[in-house]
Amino acid sequence: MKPLEVVIVDVGHGNCAIVRDGISSAIIDVPRGKSVISALVDNKCHQIEHLLLSHPDEDHIGGAARLLADPDVSIENFWCNPSAIQDTDTYLDLLEQAALREDRRSTRYRSNLNVGAREDLNFERVAIEVLHPDVRLAGVGQASRKHKRGEVPSNRMSAVLRVSLAGKPAVLLAADIDDRGFDSIVSRGVNMEAPVLVFPHHGGSAKGGNDRAFAKKVCEQVKPRLVVFSLGRNKYRNPLPEVLAGVRDAVPAAHIACTQISKNCHSRDSIPENAAHLSPKWPSAGTAKGASCAGTVVIRAAEDGDISYDPSQSQHSQFVIQNIDAPKCLNLTI
Template sequence: MSDVLILDVAHGNCAIVQNAGVVAVIDAPVGSAILDTLDQLGVAHIEHALISHSDADHLSGILALLTSSQVSVGNLYLNPDAAKDSVAYRDLLAAVRVASRDKAMQTIPSLNVSVPGTLTVGDISMTVVSPSEALALSGVGGRSPDGKPNSANTLSAVIKVERTPDVGVLLSGDLDATGLEDVVASGAKLTASALVYPHHGGLPGSGKPAEFVQGLLRLVNPAQVYVSNGRNKHANPRAEVVEEILDHGCGLACTQLAKACGDPVTATHLEKWPAAGRDAQHSCAGTISLTLGESGAVRDRAIETAFREFVENHVPGAMCARTKH
């Protein structure tokens, strides 16, 4: 059984962590992939749900979980965002009120290095490494401890999921350049063998792309980088981001086929899990399952080989063509 599933949700992020009968969900975009996956896993209860930040592509799907008659949520962690006045955010507030009253869900309006700090899923730890307490206190719409303006991305939670220290997977949400500067200032340790790259492979806010990628990869030092992207949204991953990742010597895989990589193509290598791009032939790696071992967060060897053969044989314009195999 896989420890971590990185779901192909098109434009958005979602990861499911499971061990010893305990399940956690990190981020939940709109779409059926998350509920379909939980149903396939036979999950009726989510112990911990963490929403990295309040953008709709990380938040909207939590409504389906909170209102589902098939799945319950024990604890919901997220940071308040007073600047957010979207339909999705207002719907969230209504759903939280009902779930807290009728389903005894606990809502913790804080997600930083101190609260909750580290949560456990069986023998797997999930540790929040950003935002720091000081950055969290500055709030969305405020200014960071260094005086820079904060967006929702600045306060996006970054979470290390690991069984063995420093060889797990880092879920970086939509971390931006200001948030990364705060990570450096706080001294948080980001080392992991796999990285889900921030902002779907897009640009880091006001920061320079090359400097951001290089700085993040030096801190994480991953062997493998994953991008959770939608084929039809924002032309992600960006070519300049991909080049820096490959120059660092990392392996690279995207959940969906970027437009820059070529036309949609039938994929027979996809894992058994739901994948938002499957029917439209938009999936590339699709939903990715990882096992957390002493050597790192790794994919099944046969599945990884089938994926790389798919890229080599069917995606002649793949941006990741230089990636190590």
């Protein structure tokens, strides 16, 4: 049977998800580094139906230009909302590579990664819903404080996506959505439920005031069994204790898993070498330095449609208990 799965790649500080049905794939966000290319090559992901970038921050787009520049990579559609404010070399190089592909008619550029995309992102047994931005926000885009509707920062424009496998919701990818952006989804009565949540901001502050309340609100809407924090051990000290507390407030029984070992949990330089729970098929960026915790997380749809994932809660918890000094995912003290 063809594999039907969503792979949350351990890329360090950044986000990347590979959605696969057989040889057909969609890639959501591509940070800088070798992890994504290695994952595609190692798992024979030959045909990319959609390359989607949630918003133009470095830790979400840093490696996308390289992917677009690779003549051996087939990409049918490239989705990226425009930004008149973003002018980094990374972003401009990305647009240049996208333009070259469009000129050759090898990749179609799609600038409407918003609710209006509807079924255009579906392929094979995969459905990808754009829950945010809505038309009001997408029509304005990123904006300065001088705009009549006020400032619209990059994070508020983050595309929030829900991936379904074989007709069942599997993963909610929240990118870097802020509290006001999330409130706009809630106000529209959108169903956000999914068994797996990739938490926004890598577990950092949403910069809206109360991070505990924000995390609680997000998890109350999504109702996840698994909450993934995609983070790098050597970048910031995520997830924040307030964020973990909010997760526990809403879903106390949920499995919490960081892709790499947080410095809040294990501050010593000596990192555990036990990696038996890590995926043997998909690479994890932290493996070389012994920094992976859950590592790359693989969510699968079984023949009966049930959604499962690896590493399992028992596998990951055993690793954490045996190797991590002060694991916050198992013993929250706030």
